[in-house]
Amino acid sequence: MRDVAIIGVSQTKFGELWDISFRDLITEAGIKAAADADIEGADLEAMYVGNMTAGLFIQQEHIASLIADHSGLTPIPCTRVEAACASGGLALRSGIMAVASGYHDVVLSAGVEKMTDVVDPTPAIATASDQEWEAQQGVTFPSLYAMMARRHMYEYGTTREQLAMFSVNNHKNGALNPLAQYPFEIGVDQVLNSTMVADPLRLLDCSPVTDGAAAVILCPAEDARKYTDTPVYVKASAQASGTIALHDRRDITTIDSTVHASRTAYDMAGLGPKDIGAVEVHDCFSINGILAIEDLGFVEKGQGGTAVEEGLISIDGEIPVNPSGGLKARGHPLGATGIAQAAEMVWQLRGDAGKRQVEGIEIGMTHNIGGTGGTAAVHIFGR
Amino acid sequence: MRDVAIIGVSQTKFGELWDISFRDLITEAGIKAAADADIEGADLEAMYVGNMTAGLFIQQEHIASLIADHSGLTPIPCTRVEAACASGGLALRSGIMAVASGYHDVVLSAGVEKMTDVVDPTPAIATASDQEWEAQQGVTFPSLYAMMARRHMYEYGTTREQLAMFSVNNHKNGALNPLAQYPFEIGVDQVLNSTMVADPLRLLDCSPVTDGAAAVILCPAEDARKYTDTPVYVKASAQASGTIALHDRRDITTIDSTVHASRTAYDMAGLGPKDIGAVEVHDCFSINGILAIEDLGFVEKGQGGTAVEEGLISIDGEIPVNPSGGLKARGHPLGATGIAQAAEMVWQLRGDAGKRQVEGIEIGMTHNIGGTGGTAAVHIFGR
Numbered sequence: 001m002r003d004v005a006i007i008g009v010s011q012t013k014f015g016e017l018w019d020i021s022f023r024d025l026i027t028e029a030g031i032k033a034a035a036d037a038d039i040e041g042a043d044l045e046a047m048y049v050g051n052m053t054a055g056l057f058i059q060q061e062h063i064a065s066l067i068a069d070h071s072g073l074t075p076i077p078c079t080r081v082e083a084a085c086a087s088g089g090l091a092l093r094s095g096i097m098a099v100a101s102g103y104h105d106v107v108l109s110a111g112v113e114k115m116t117d118v119v120d121p122t123p124a125i126a127t128a129s130d131q132e133w134e135a136q137q138g139v140t141f142p143s144l145y146a147m148m149a150r151r152h153m154y155e156y157g158t159t160r161e162q163l164a165m166f167s168v169n170n171h172k173n174g175a176l177n178p179l180a181q182y183p184f185e186i187g188v189d190q191v192l193n194s195t196m197v198a199d200p201l202r203l204l205d206c207s208p209v210t211d212g213a214a215a216v217i218l219c220p221a222e223d224a225r226k227y228t229d230t231p232v233y234v235k236a237s238a239q240a241s242g243t244i245a246l247h248d249r250r251d252i253t254t255i256d257s258t259v260h261a262s263r264t265a266y267d268m269a270g271l272g273p274k275d276i277g278a279v280e281v282h283d284c285f286s287i288n289g290i291l292a293i294e295d296l297g298f299v300e301k302g303q304g305g306t307a308v309e310e311g312l313i314s315i316d317g318e319i320p321v322n323p324s325g326g327l328k329a330r331g332h333p334l335g336a337t338g339i340a341q342a343a344e345m346v347w348q349l350r351g352d353a354g355k356r357q358v359e360g361i362e363i364g365m366t367h368n369i370g371g372t373g374g375t376a377a378v379h380i381f382g383r
Numbered sequence: 384m385r386d387v388a389i390i391g392v393s394q395t396k397f398g399e400l401w402d403i404s405f406r407d408l409i410t411e412a413g414i415k416a417a418a419d420a421d422i423e424g425a426d427l428e429a430m431y432v433g434n435m436t437a438g439l440f441i442q443q444e445h446i447a448s449l450i451a452d453h454s455g456l457t458p459i460p461c462t463r464v465e466a467a468c469a470s471g472g473l474a475l476r477s478g479i480m481a482v483a484s485g486y487h488d489v490v491l492s493a494g495v496e497k498m499t500d501v502v503d504p505t506p507a508i509a510t511a512s513d514q515e516w517e518a519q520q521g522v523t524f525p526s527l528y529a530m531m532a533r534r535h536m537y538e539y540g541t542t543r544e545q546l547a548m549f550s551v552n553n554h555k556n557g558a559l560n561p562l563a564q565y566p567f568e569i570g571v572d573q574v575l576n577s578t579m580v581a582d583p584l585r586l587l588d589c590s591p592v593t594d595g596a597a598a599v600i601l602c603p604a605e606d607a608r609k610y611t612d613t614p615v616y617v618k619a620s621a622q623a624s625g626t627i628a629l630h631d632r633r634d635i636t637t638i639d640s641t642v643h644a645s646r647t648a649y650d651m652a653g654l655g656p657k658d659i660g661a662v663e664v665h666d667c668f669s670i671n672g673i674l675a676i677e678d679l680g681f682v683e684k685g686q687g688g689t690a691v692e693e694g695l696i697s698i699d700g701e702i703p704v705n706p707s708g709g710l711k712a713r714g715h716p717l718g719a720t721g722i723a724q725a726a727e728m729v730w731q732l733r734g735d736a737g738k739r740q741v742e743g744i745e746i747g748m749t750h751n752i753g754g755t756g757g758t759a760a761v762h763i764f765g766r
Contacts, residue, residue, distance in 0.1 A: 001485035055438045061510040062467035065757025068624035075643040077622035079473050080465045084445035101484035102384035127444040239460035241451035260458040374448025
């Protein structure tokens with residue numbers, strides 16, 4: 001198996017981008033990543049694109065062909081990978097395998113979602129849950145995560161304020177990220193007084209509806225220094241599945257796929273939670289950020305809320321979480337999120353993260369999940 | 384790069400399967416493939432599933448999680464791959480890379496589509512074309528391929544009867560395939576008198592709307608004989624992209640992605656068209672079967688119609704085409720087709736194809752395309 005490095009990354013501005021189309025968004029991300037890697041489009045040998053549901057958002061499947069075509073890169077292979085909100089993480093892993101296998105040398109892994117071209121994105125997003133047992137019964141993602149939050153509060157004494165503090169930390173970091181959808185700070189009171197969405201989750205516990213794209217460029221580790229003086233190496237790429245429906249879980253306060261994927265990743269890298277200098281977690285809702293820091297092994301199960309309250313997750317804390325602003329403040333264009341997380345970790349490891357730089361970081365992790373944890377992808381990167 | 388072998392295959396019955404759900408269909412294919420390989424589900428390390436548009440057909444994305452869950456195989460990684468009607472071919476290629484890379488040893492690559500749970504599948508299928516430049520203007524796939532057929536007739540003198548003969552050959556073979564949707568013979572007159580769909584294409588030039596699933600099980604070539612006495616080896620796995628929209632082609636009678644993917648595959652395998660003992664081509668419409676045998680290099684450009692008329696493509700001809708019955712007679716459950724093609728080629732190479740067996744076959748090829756050729760996947764297999 002060949003080791004793999006990242007030699008270029010990019011992210012478009014995330015937001016409600018009504019004046020830019022799906023095809024232009026992803027092409028912009030690709031061009032910027034190629035420029036960052038100092039390569040030409042013609043140097044690319046293959047592309048993998050994570051996207052959850054262009055079929056439902058813009059009535060366009062077969063986006064891999066569209067993207068190769070619109071970016072002028074035919075006839076290179078282009079493949080769309082989908083696992084709901086973990087689509088980006090799986091596109092990254094597919095690109096890594098393409099390089100690791102020897103099939104291709106220089107590969108682009110990207111993600112894109114255009115969510116604001118529909119009146120209501122909720123039915124499309126709900127297709128990430130079990131249509132027959134959840135969505136058709138009227139359950140939506142805020143309500144699924146609300147049940148997880150309520151149970152976590154009951155089991156472990158997690159407080160409403162601790163959930164709010166996760167969002168506050170995200171916005172504190174996101175305020176320093178010019179590519180974030182909401183680059184401003186918020187306070188605990190604002191979260192607690194925001195519109196109720198699904199009790200106990202309020203509007204400012206929820207990641208937004210976002211348009212955006214991101215891309216990374218991969219090559220064999222042994223070739224990386226031909227392209228850049230600051231390669232970032234893939235130390236581990238792991239993925240796990242879990243039950244798609246929440247009611248089939250042994251415990252709705254643990255996302256088993258996160259546990260499995262992270263343990264596989266730690267084993268691959270020969271590292272443990274204490275080695276991780278910063279992590280981008282999948283906080284589609286504030287409760288999921290708290291579950292993540294528990295399930296990734298940074299704190300004991302049930303201690304996530306307390307850890308947030310004690311400041312462990314701040315940029316200068318014990319385990320900096322979401323220096324980018326996370327899904328809440330950076331935004332959550334579903335298929336792009338897993339790639340945007342990797343881009344952030346590369347910027348951090350290069351020392352290029354500006355005012356949100358985590359000092360002294362040597363190893364970084366990304367955690368990307370689909371649905372309520374039916375899929376999890378965990379990556380570990382190092383300098 | 385590790386060489387890869389196929390140790391088990393399966394296909395469900397193809398047809399209008401109103402009494403079996405999406406999740407049961409794909410699970411049936413997986414169980415049968417595991418039985419064919421004489422392994423247990425617990426032996427599988429990862430799964431790749433090709434599916435075009437469950438989001439639009441059954442309002443279900445995140446099918447990878449659903450499938451891992453419903454088949455009782457969590458927490459193994461499961462990934463959905465999509466490239467319209469080439470989704471199956473790309474799921475096969477992704478599984479091959481997963482094994483070739485060393486990430487996984489025993490991997491299932493499958494494909495599934497449930498197309499008959501909607502009133503009209505046409506809008507969903509049309510999302511494989513360029514939504515902004517084709518589908519929104521009212522162009523559908525029969526009309527796109529009709530333009531290609533009309534131009535081929537104009538350029539090369541291909542006749543209406545020759546198109547019909549491609550369907551007749553498919554049905555002659557499909558009549559011998561108990562898993563085919565339409566296992567019966569048809570005559571040229573029936574094709575010529577069938578309902579007009581998009582001039583010059585008539586109903587019996589068109590592949591049907593189909594429910595179905597198929598699966599193959601892959602492992603490192605060096606391990607294959609631990610599982611089976613009749614492994615089939617992957618000699619080449621190639622993929623190419625082309626423009627998604629037909630109007631952007633230099634020539635609408637040539638599918639460049641087929642040309643690129645097949646030339647890459649021949650190079651990988653160190654083989655040429657004369658070495659291929661049988662081929663499963665992507666005849667979503669009869670014209671595409673004729674384009675395929677030209678673009679894959681079996682006959683000169685423009686000679687496809689004549690080759691069909693002269694019987695070169697029959698089971699005992701010079702280059703047997705679609706011994707399974709092809710998309711026309713076996714059926715075309717979009718995401719499953721590329722895998723069903725591979726299953727057929729494995730049966731042929733094992734000598735297990737029953738009455739439709741191609742005698743003396745040593746090397747087989749599959750050709751799977753998405754849209755009008757925005758994606759092409761070509762695989763070469765040998766004993």
